[in-house]
Amino acid sequence: MNLNQKCINYLRCLSADMITTANSGHPGVALGATTIMYALFKDHYFYDIKDHNFIARDRLVLSAGHASALYYATAYMFNFGLTEKDLKSFRQINSKTPGHPEYGVTNFVETSTGPLGQGVANAVGMAIGQDMVAKRFNAQKCPVIDNYTYCFVGDGCLMEGVAQEALSLAGTLKLNKLILLYDFNNVTINGSATLANSENIAKKFKAMHFNVIKVNNANSYYCVTKAIAKAKRCTQKPSVIIFKTTIGYGTEKAGLNSIHGTPLSVAELNELKLKLNVENPYNLPDDVKNLALKTIQKNSNLIEKWNNMFAIYQTTNPELYRQLLSYMENKTIEVDKLIKNDMLLQSFSGRDANEMILKELSSKMPRFVGGTADLAPSTKAYIIGGGDYSSKNPRGKNIHFGVREHAMGAICNGLTLYLNSPTFCATFLTFSNYMIPPIRMSALMNLPVMYMFSHDSYKVGEDGPTHQSVEQLSMLRSIPNVNVFRPCDIRELICCYSIALSSKTPSCFILSKQTLQNQYADFKNIVKGGYILSGNKGKVLLLATGSEVELAMQVKKILQTQNIEAVVASFPCVEQFEKQTTKYKNDLLSRAPIKVSIEASNDNIWYKYIGKNGLKISVENFGKSAKSTDLDVYFGFTPNIVANKIKKHLKNFE
Numbered sequence: 001m002n003l004n005q006k007c008i009n010y011l012r013c014l015s016a017d018m019i020t021t022a023n024s025g026h027p028g029v030a031l032g033a034t035t036i037m038y039a040l041f042k043d044h045y046f047y048d049i050k051d052h053n054f055i056a057r058d059r060l061v062l063s064a065g066h067a068s069a070l071y072y073a074t075a076y077m078f079n080f081g082l083t084e085k086d087l088k089s090f091r092q093i094n095s096k097t098p099g100h101p102e103y104g105v106t107n108f109v110e111t112s113t114g115p116l117g118q119g120v121a122n123a124v125g126m127a128i129g130q131d132m133v134a135k136r137f138n139a140q141k142c143p144v145i146d147n148y149t150y151c152f153v154g155d156g157c158l159m160e161g162v163a164q165e166a167l168s169l170a171g172t173l174k175l176n177k178l179i180l181l182y183d184f185n186n187v188t189i190n191g192s193a194t195l196a197n198s199e200n201i202a203k204k205f206k207a208m209h210f211n212v213i214k215v216n217n218a219n220s221y222y223c224v225t226k227a228i229a230k231a232k233r234c235t236q237k238p239s240v241i242i243f244k245t246t247i248g249y250g251t252e253k254a255g256l257n258s259i260h261g262t263p264l265s266v267a268e269l270n271e272l273k274l275k276l277n278v279e280n281p282y283n284l285p286d287d288v289k290n291l292a293l294k295t296i297q298k299n300s301n302l303i304e305k306w307n308n309m310f311a312i313y314q315t316t317n318p319e320l321y322r323q324l325l326s327y328m329e330n331k332t333i334e335v336d337k338l339i340k341n342d343m344l345l346q347s348f349s350g351r352d353a354n355e356m357i358l359k360e361l362s363s364k365m366p367r368f369v370g371g372t373a374d375l376a377p378s379t380k381a382y383i384i385g386g387g388d389y390s391s392k393n394p395r396g397k398n399i400h401f402g403v404r405e406h407a408m409g410a411i412c413n414g415l416t417l418y419l420n421s422p423t424f425c426a427t428f429l430t431f432s433n434y435m436i437p438p439i440r441m442s443a444l445m446n447l448p449v450m451y452m453f454s455h456d457s458y459k460v461g462e463d464g465p466t467h468q469s470v471e472q473l474s475m476l477r478s479i480p481n482v483n484v485f486r487p488c489d490i491r492e493l494i495c496c497y498s499i500a501l502s503s504k505t506p507s508c509f510i511l512s513k514q515t516l517q518n519q520y521a522d523f524k525n526i527v528k529g530g531y532i533l534s535g536n537k538g539k540v541l542l543l544a545t546g547s548e549v550e551l552a553m554q555v556k557k558i559l560q561t562q563n564i565e566a567v568v569a570s571f572p573c574v575e576q577f578e579k580q581t582t583k584y585k586n587d588l589l590s591r592a593p594i595k596v597s598i599e600a601s602n603d604n605i606w607y608k609y610i611g612k613n614g615l616k617i618s619v620e621n622f623g624k625s626a627k628s629t630d631l632d633v634y635f636g637f638t639p640n641i642v643a644n645k646i647k648k649h650l651k652n653f654e
Helices: 003-022 027-032 034-044 065-077 084-088 118-137 155-159 161-172 201-207 221-232 266-276 286-316 318-328 341-345 350-364 405-419 429-445 472-477 490-501 548-560 574-578 582-589 604-610 628-635 639-653
Strands: 059-062 149-154 178-184 211-215 239-244 370-372 398-400 424-428 450-454 483-485 507-510 531-534 540-544 566-570 594-598 615-617
Touching: 003 027, 003 034, 003 065, 003 084, 003 221, 003 266, 003 286, 027 034, 027 065, 034 065, 034 149, 034 178, 034 221, 034 286, 059 065, 059 118, 065 084, 118 149, 118 155, 118 161, 118 178, 118 318, 118 405, 118 429, 149 155, 155 161, 155 178, 161 405, 178 221, 201 211, 201 239, 211 221, 221 239, 286 318, 341 490, 350 450, 350 490, 350 507, 370 398, 370 405, 405 424, 405 429, 424 429, 429 450, 429 472, 429 507, 472 483, 472 507, 472 604, 483 490, 483 574, 490 507, 531 548, 540 548, 540 604, 548 566, 548 594, 548 639, 594 604, 594 639, 604 615, 615 639
Parallel strands: 059 149, 149 178, 178 239, 211 239, 370 424, 424 450, 450 507, 483 507, 540 566, 540 594, 594 615
Antiparallel strands: 531 566
8 A cells, every 4th residue: 555545544534533433523525535635735735834824825715614524634644733632522612623614713724614605705705815915916936925725615515606606706807826626426415416406517617717627536646636736737717626536435335425424333433444454543653644744844845935035025026025014014094084074074875975984994904805796886885996806907906796795795704814804895785685694604703894785774765675674784783793883974984994993803884875964973972882962861762873863863853842851872883882881881771761762674672772661663564665755654764753653652651
């Protein structure tokens, strides 16, 4: 048996042992794709195991995150910092080897994966980031940013729509540093993949402008490593290598769907070890260890070579070097100082105010990029003067994602990870439904992606109920670790940006299509997330967000004419309000005995603040295609209707 095959056998048994020990996991892919992962780590994966933030490192995204046992086992063999104890703690609480790879938990993991297909879009985002930085800063004979993004995918990944959305864009953008390693075993949990998928995958990838390479024997180390090398030589297109594998290879269940997520029994595991001549897979033989050490040394030599090249780059391209350092620097941005004072005295729609802030912010944050799902003229989430990113213009700061909301969010996660800087993406609020999976992954990974949603309520008007948001605010606020901002004017929006830029969590900016009257609030109050805008003590406390803040101010005036004193509180960010002291929150909520929430959504979060005696004025049903003024009446969101509802409610407590 040659040494490469011996290493592969040990990885197979090691992965299977981890899964059996945990009595949980996916042995099918771990046994079937072993040669692919081994060849990648041994021959192609450029990585500094001493510096996990090495700027020129290759990125590996395990989109098929259920292959984690194989991933960890290979990292263990090549000394990436995992121990035998870590492997034996696979899928156990607080271990470095969770069931699916988690960013921030295991040092070398580039992104959290598990929801199939999203990792593909993450990888596309990383490849876009690489393209942006490389073509801006690489010099002749000094390609300092020359890394590849490898993405390990399975049949399930490529069935998910998010993957197809992202891959279509990758082909259009000619991201030649993106290489998909496709574990084509043609088996899913339910059975043969052909039950639901009969297309010609190779032709589909060719139609999306990919370089397609086929490997019919993915158990051949030579064929696998040769194919990866061939993909790296392609300079005009992204590549996909279709590896024909056998799920559960080496077991009696090879080729069967039953091996996908069922651990081998102890007897089956022992039989596999005997068959592959492996006694204790954790105790790597000296020749296997020496091979790994040679690979590590080879990589160390390449890193030293890169460091020497970078030193030459410094001296021969001093201005480019200075620009690169400036580009990578994380600066503190004071958003309120970017906006001209005269703008703070004017009234804008949420989307128009956001467009102005984006332009000013971009001038101070060179890595700040993003785009929309083909809605830039409508959302106004566009960096004016930033140019459009494309294969011909890698310096462009505006990305045309196409009508691909799900992929857009997941791509921005990858971009943010690569650039180590906030990015943004935008669509209508009602279409945020398409984006919940990537928003959730942003929150899990603490990524400061800015999700911008315009057309924030029924006031969209004639486009009708399909475009009129109802449940979206509730949905977004229910995701842990996300700041949801619904500002009532440009001042609040500026403060929302300040909060977003000072945190490591994703943000959802809820922006109006209609003009919002300036409320002239003090920044030091706004930044608390919920604050008293008008009044001090009264009989009624009106809690409102966004465009409903102006409505609350009008209602306050009507109630005053009838000797009912009202206090108005604006809540641009409920999550930020919750971070305030108990004393502050109690003081605000004690300004009046009766609380009334006014928001054009069906979010029940307001019951927490208004209590059992409170009144919730909300939108509980889908809308109509009509003028927004007619819809104000239809939904009961006019000053007089709201004031009358409050007066009727107050009679219950007289």
